[in-house]
Amino acid sequence: MKRLLLIVMLSVYGLVAGCAGEPVKKDEAEAPAPEPESKAEASAPEPAPPAKETYLVLQGDTLWGIAAKEQIYSDPYYWPLLYKENAAGIADADLIEVGQVLDLRRDYSEQDKSAAVHHAQYRGPWSLGEVEASDKAYLSK
Numbered sequence: 001m002k003r004l005l006l007i008v009m010l011s012v013y014g015l016v017a018g019c020a021g022e023p024v025k026k027d028e029a030e031a032p033a034p035e036p037e038s039k040a041e042a043s044a045p046e047p048a049p050p051a052k053e054t055y056l057v058l059q060g061d062t063l064w065g066i067a068a069k070e071q072i073y074s075d076p077y078y079w080p081l082l083y084k085e086n087a088a089g090i091a092d093a094d095l096i097e098v099g100q101v102l103d104l105r106r107d108y109s110e111q112d113k114s115a116a117v118h119h120a121q122y123r124g125p126w127s128l129g130e131v132e133a134s135d136k137a138y139l140s141k
């Protein structure tokens with residue numbers, strides 16, 4: 001009976017120590033076991049980047065009017081954000097073309113929004129067909 005108990009205890013100790021039939025090196029026994037990945041983490045696909053939002057310019061649209069639309073920014077003073085995001089395709093902020101596709105962003109900081117509103121309020125005189133100095137200064141920031 002004592003012998004059977006001794007065999008059972010050694011077997012249980014071997015399983016608890018993680019050596020169920022295999023020798024354990026001292027370094028392995030003292031090293032912490034790596035955390036197993038959960039099935040959800042291991043099989044979860046990489047999240048897709050957010051879909052790029054765009055706006056198709058229609059007859060009569062202006063950056064001011066587009067920014068004011070509820071589905072865009074709900075604030076006409078945010079038009080400089082549209083201008084800056086699409087500056088490569090806009091020759092003059094006062095002239096956008098029907099059929100032009102504007103990229104939209106939603107992740108602007110409060111500082112970006114404040115700068116846009118300030119530019120919209122204090123832009124100064126403007127004329128069609130040329131990029132004003134104040135617009136150039138805003139774009140360079």
